[in-house]
Amino acid sequence: MTDLKHYADLITARIAELDTRMHEVDHELGAPMTADMNDQAIDLEDDEVLEGLGIAAQKEIALLNLAMERIEDGSYGICKKCEEPISEARLTAVLYAPLCKNCARQS
């Protein structure tokens, strides 16, 4: 039996962590640009990397929110495809995993 409370805590902590990171990214993106053209070019490249991180964090938060919904309706930790329980090792590694290892490999 999957310990839903345990995973709910982990997911909540992970969402908070990502949320903090996204705010840090926002802060960095909002930083004023330097007047020097060379520095500005470097800043722009940095911004693209930061935006990428922000998008990745946003996507993960969306997946984690879906996982929270599955915890609430009791389907968390059950593979969506074959309906077998997902191993704890996999859930710990990928908190929002909707599929078991075998099905994820096939898709």
Ligand SMILES: [Zn+2]
């Ligand atoms: Zn499966």
